[in-house]
Structures are given as structure tokens and as C-alpha cells.
Amino acid sequence: MRHLWVAALLGAAVLLARAQEPEANVNERYSVESAEISGADQSKLDQPVRDDLRKLVGQKFSQEKLEELSKLIRKAFPGRPVSIQVSRGSTPDHVKVTFAVGGRSRRFDLTAPKAVYHAREGWSGEVEGIVQEHSSVFRLGVVSDDDSRVERFAGLRARYENQKVGTERLRLAFEFGSFHQIWNGATLAASAEGNAGRLAADVYRTRQSFEPLATVVLARPLKLSVGASFQRFQMQFPAARTEAANAVIVTLRYDRLLEESGPSKHRLEAGYGLRAATRTLESDFVYARHAWDFGYTLWRGNHKLSERFQAGAISGSAPLFERFVLGNSSTLRGWNRYDIAPLGGNRIAHNSVEYRYRAFKVFYDAGAVWTRGQDATLRCSAGAGVHLGDLALLVAFPIRNGRVEPVFIAGLNL
Numbered sequence: 001m002r003h004l005w006v007a008a009l010l011g012a013a014v015l016l017a018r019a020q021e022p023e024a025n026v027n028e029r030y031s032v033e034s035a036e037i038s039g040a041d042q043s044k045l046d047q048p049v050r051d052d053l054r055k056l057v058g059q060k061f062s063q064e065k066l067e068e069l070s071k072l073i074r075k076a077f078p079g080r081p082v083s084i085q086v087s088r089g090s091t092p093d094h095v096k097v098t099f100a101v102g103g104r105s106r107r108f109d110l111t112a113p114k115a116v117y118h119a120r121e122g123w124s125g126e127v128e129g130i131v132q133e134h135s136s137v138f139r140l141g142v143v144s145d146d147d148s149r150v151e152r153f154a155g156l157r158a159r160y161e162n163q164k165v166g167t168e169r170l171r172l173a174f175e176f177g178s179f180h181q182i183w184n185g186a187t188l189a190a191s192a193e194g195n196a197g198r199l200a201a202d203v204y205r206t207r208q209s210f211e212p213l214a215t216v217v218l219a220r221p222l223k224l225s226v227g228a229s230f231q232r233f234q235m236q237f238p239a240a241r242t243e244a245a246n247a248v249i250v251t252l253r254y255d256r257l258l259e260e261s262g263p264s265k266h267r268l269e270a271g272y273g274l275r276a277a278t279r280t281l282e283s284d285f286v287y288a289r290h291a292w293d294f295g296y297t298l299w300r301g302n303h304k305l306s307e308r309f310q311a312g313a314i315s316g317s318a319p320l321f322e323r324f325v326l327g328n329s330s331t332l333r334g335w336n337r338y339d340i341a342p343l344g345g346n347r348i349a350h351n352s353v354e355y356r357y358r359a360f361k362v363f364y365d366a367g368a369v370w371t372r373g374q375d376a377t378l379r380c381s382a383g384a385g386v387h388l389g390d391l392a393l394l395v396a397f398p399i400r401n402g403r404v405e406p407v408f409i410a411g412l413n414l
Contacts, residue, residue: 029060029061029093030060030061030089030093030094030095031058031059031060031061031089031093031094031095032056032057032058032059032060032061032094032095032096032097033057033089033090033091033094033095033096034057034089034096034097035053035054035056035057035096035097035098035099036053036097036098036099037053037073037098037099037100037101038098038099038100038101039100039101039102040077040080040101043168044076044077044168045072045073045076046076046220046255047220047221047256048220048221048255048256048257048267049069049072049073049076051257052069052072052257052265053069053099055257055265056069056097059263060301061086061095062301062302064302064358065299066084066097067084067389069099070082070084070099073099073101077101077132078109078130078132078137078139080101080102080109080132081101081102081109082099082100082101082102083099083100083102084097084098084099084100085097085098085099085100086098107131107132107133108129108130108131109129109130110127110128110129110130111127111128111130112125112126112127112128112412113126113128113141114126114143114145114147114411114412114413115411115412116147116329116409116410116411116412116414117408117409117410117411118147118328118329118407118409119407119408119409120336120407121146121147121328121336122146123144123146124144124145124146124147124148124152124329125143125144125145126141126142126143126144126145126157127141127142128140128141128142128157129141135162135163135164136160136161136162136163137159137160137161137162137163138158138159138160139157139158139159139160139161140156140157140158141156141157141158142155142156142157143155143156143157143179146182147328147329148325148328149320149321149325149344150187150320150321150323150325150337150342150343150344151181151182151183151184151187151203151320151321152181152182152183152184153179153180153181153182153207153321154179154180154182155177155178155179155180156177156178156179157175157176157177158175158176158177159173159174159175159176160173160174160175161173161174168217169216169217170214170215170216170217171214171215172212172213172214172215173211173212173213173214173215173227174210174211174212174213175209175210175211175213176208176209176210176211177207177208177209178206178207178208178209179206179207179208179209180205180206180207181203181204181205181206181207183203184338184342186338186339186342187203187320187338187342187343188203189342190342190343191203191343202235202319202320203235203236203320204233204234204235204236204243204319204320205233205234205235205236205240206233206234207231207232207233207234207321208231208232208233209229209230209231209232210229210230211227211228211229211230211249212227212228213225213226213227213249214226214227220256221254221255221256222252222253222254223252223253223255224250224251224252225249225250225251225252225253226248226249226250226251227248227249228246228247228248228249228281229245229246229247229248229249229275230244230246230281231244231245231246231247231319231321232244233245233319243284243285243319244282244283244284244285245277245283245284245285245318245319245322246277246278246281246282246283247275247276247277247278247281247283247287247289248274248275248276248277248278248281249273249274249275250273250274250276251271251272251273251274252271252272252273253269253270253271254268254269254270254271255267255268255269256268256269263300263301264298264299264300265298265299265300266296266297266298266299267295267296267297268295268296269293269294269295269296269297270292270293270294270295271291271292271293271294272290272291272292273289273290273291273292274288274289274290274291275288275289275322276288276289277316277318285316285317285318285319286316286317287314287315287316287317287318287322288314288315288316289312289313289314289318289322290312290313290314291310291311291312292310292311292312293308293309293310293311294308294309294310295307295308295309302357302358303355303356303357304354304355304356304357305353305354305355305356306353306354306356307351307352307353307354308351308352308354309350309351309352310331310348310349310350310351311348311349311350312324312347312348313346313347313348314346314347315346318346320343320344323343323344323345323346324344324345324346324347324348324369325337325341325344325345325369326340326341326348326350326367326368326369326379327339327340329409329411329414330352330414331350331352331365331367332350332365332366332367332379332380332381332398333363333365333381333383333394333396333407333409334381334383334396334397334398334405334406334407335379335381335398340369340379341369341370341371343371344369345369345370345371346371346372347368347369347370347371347372347376348367348368348369348370349367349368349376350365350366350367350368350369351365351366351367352364352365352366356387359386359387359388360384360385360386360387361384361385361386361387361392361394362382362383362384363382363383363384363394364380364381364382365380365381365382366378366379366380366381367379379398379399380398380399381396381397381398381399382396382397382399383395383396383397385409390412390413391410391411391412392409392410392411392412392413392414393408393409393410394408394409394410394414395407395408395409396409
């Protein structure tokens with residue numbers, strides 16, 4: 001029965017996508033004569049976004065490209081609506097494109113940064129309200145996440161960000177979160193086994209976090225963030241007590257749209273993050289968590305090819321929320337993370353390759369998560385699906401010996 005309803009959902013999505021194709025084919029005979037932003041200061045956009053806007057000129061009209069660029073513009077002006085306006089150009093078979101940013105009369109916006117359904121893990125999601133006043137942005141969100149960490153955590157998250165502190169090259173942010181945890185039985189059993197049969201000594205009931213962060217634009221494609229993370233959590237066993245994991249945060253990110261080669265467009269992304277907890281900050285845990293990521297995306301007409309790689313290592317003793325996981329809606333899709341590493345791991349390596357044509361996508365994931373001193377086991381998965389605007393419907397297949405068990409995943413911005 002599971003296979004039937006998954007097939008039915010994909011079949012309906014395919015029919016809907018095909019129904020939209022004739023209009024897209026008609027529009028593609030037009031070329032973009034000009035592309036601009038109205039209602040906002042274009043200089044506030046990051047350089048890669050401005051490059052994307054400039055390079056629309058001369059290309060064939062693509063609604064998909066316009067929607068992707070609209071999302072990036074909306075991020076630069078949170079709380080303000082962005083609409084795409086297309087008008088007749090001054091020459092035949094040409095159109096003018098305008099991204100109209102709404103005025104500040106709309107200072108409140110309600111968004112869903114995350115909404116995911118995983119057939120084996122259930123629902124995860126976040127809803128947040130955004131209020132903007134000049135360069136200040138306030139966010140308040142409700143989250144229930146069983147997708148990104150070892151545990152499911154649910155609670156409130158609040159964030160204040162000043163996007164221009166004297167200069168556009170400096171931003172300040174303060175984030176606060178308060179969550180309670182729900183633990184999977186596999187995690188509790190693995191924790192008890194690692195503690196000589198005692199009740200899980202490393203799980204916690206609640207967690208509160210406070211993170212001040214300063215971001216400096218070193219160069220248009222390069223940003224450096226420095227701050228601190230103060231985490232307090234109430235341990236469950238052997239007795240209720242409060243412990244802290246206080247760390248220094250350093251993050252370096254590179255994001256650049258590369259020069260075109262003919263009709264192609266390329267984007268290069270890379271990052272390094274360090275979270276170092278020390279006794280100097282009165283932390284009960286002492287550890288260093290290193291994380292690297294690399295991404296490359298190639299667009300050519302309606303074709304899109306992307307590659308994502310991530311790696312990480314933890315030295316010292318880190319709490320469970322810092323440990324690495326694989327087997328969710330974005331890594332080793334189709335696998336169950338509790339079957340792979342119910343306590344997470346302190347080593348990770350993962351790579352994902354995706355190919356997309358219009359609304360259709362295929363992907364292949366490969367990776368391993370393990371604990372230092374243990375052997376790393378490479379696992380792979382493959383799958384396919386469709387994108388209907390921001391909504392993605394995927395079927396993933398974990399590659400095992402002699403078994404095929406499709407897993408359905410649906411979500412926004414996957």
C-alpha cells in the first residue's frame with residue numbers, strides 16, 4: 001500500500017508539472033531586455049545577487065530563474081514582499097523584468113523557514129514572524145525539529161539582527177532559544193549501553209541557548225562571523241542538574257557567482273566553522289567542533305547540476321546536540337539516522353550530487369558518520385522527485401544488499 005500511494009502522489013505531481021510546460025515553452029522564446037529592482041536600494045544586495053540580476057540581461061526568459069532570484073532578494077529585505085513584473089520590451093521578442101519590493105508599510109511577515117515530512121521520522125517544521133524597522137530585524141519562531149540533530153527539540157527561538165552597524169560591512173545579531181527534548185528509544189538504549197547499563201547519563205530534559213554574533217564582510221564574496229554560544233541544559237540522570245557548554249564561534253564563508261562560460265552560470269560556495277568550548281568560559285564540556293562544507297552549482301538553460309560536500313570532526317567531550325548526524329531530509333536521504341548512529345558521531349564525511357531538469361530531480365548521496373576509534377561504514381542512497389514551486393516531493397532509496405525500501409520525503413526548499 002505504501003508503494004501505491006507514493007506512486008500516486010508522484011504521478012499526480014508529474015501530471016501537474018506537465019500541464020505547466022506549454023506555457024514555459026512559449027515564454028522561452030523571449031529574451032530579457034532589462035532587469036532591475038524597484039522600491040528598494042539595490043546596493044543592499046550581496047554582490048552575488050547583484051551579479052545574478054545583471055546577468056539576466058540577454059538570457060532567455062526563465063520563470064524558474066526569476067523565482068530563484070526573487071527568493072534571494074526577499075532574504076535581503078525581510079518582512080517586505082517581492083513581486084515579479086514582466087512587461088513588453090522595446091524590441092520584438094524581448095521583455096523587461098522588474099523585481100518590485102514592497103514598501104515599509106508592511107513591516108510584519110509570517111514565514112515557514114522549515115517544513116518537512118519524512119515517512120520514517122514524521123513532521124519537522126518552524127514558523128516565524130518577522131518585524132523590520134529600518135536596519136533592525138526581529139524574528140520570533142516556534143520550532144519542532146526531528147530532522148537536524150540526534151534528538152527532537154521543540155520550543156521557541158528569538159533573534160534580533162542589526163544589518164547595518166555604522167557600515168554595511170558590519171552586522172550584529174543576538175539569538176535566544178528555549179527547547180525541550182524528546183529522545184528516540186534507540187538513542188536511550190545506546191546511551192545506557194555506553195554507560196555500563198546505567199540510565200542514559202548524557203541526555204537532557206531542556207536546553208536554553210544564547211548566541212551573540214558579529215559578521216564582517218571582508219570582501220563581497222567573503223564573510224567572517226565571530227561570537228559565542230552559551231548553552232545550558234538540565235541533565236536527566238543520574239540526578240537532575242544543570243550543566244553548561246559555552247563555546248567561542250568562528251565562521252568563515254565564501255559565496256561567489258562565477259563568470260559565465262557561454263550560456264552557463266556557476267556558483268561556488270565554501271565554509272568553515274569552529275565551535276570551541278573551554279573552561280575559560282565556565283563550560284562543563286571542553287571540546288572543539290570543526291565543520292567544513294563545499295558546494296558547486298552549474299546552470300545551463302533548464303538544466304541544473306549541483307554538488308555538495310561536508311566534513312567534520314570533534315575533539316574532546318561534546319554534548320549530544322553538537323554531534324554529527326546523517327540520514328535525514330538532506331543527507332543520506334532514505335536512511336534512518338537512528339539505524340546509522342543513534343548517538344551521532346564525532347566524525348562525518350558526506351557528498352551529494354543532484355541533477356534537475358525543470359521540475360524533475362534525481363540525486364545520489366554517499367557518506368559516513370562514526371566515532372573516532374571505530375571503523376567508518378560508507379552508505380549510499382539514490383532517489384528522484386519533482387519540485388512544484390517551493391514544494392518538493394521526493395522518493396529516496398537507501399542502497400542495501402538485497403532490499404529496496406522506498407522512503408517518501410516532502411518539504412519546502414529541499
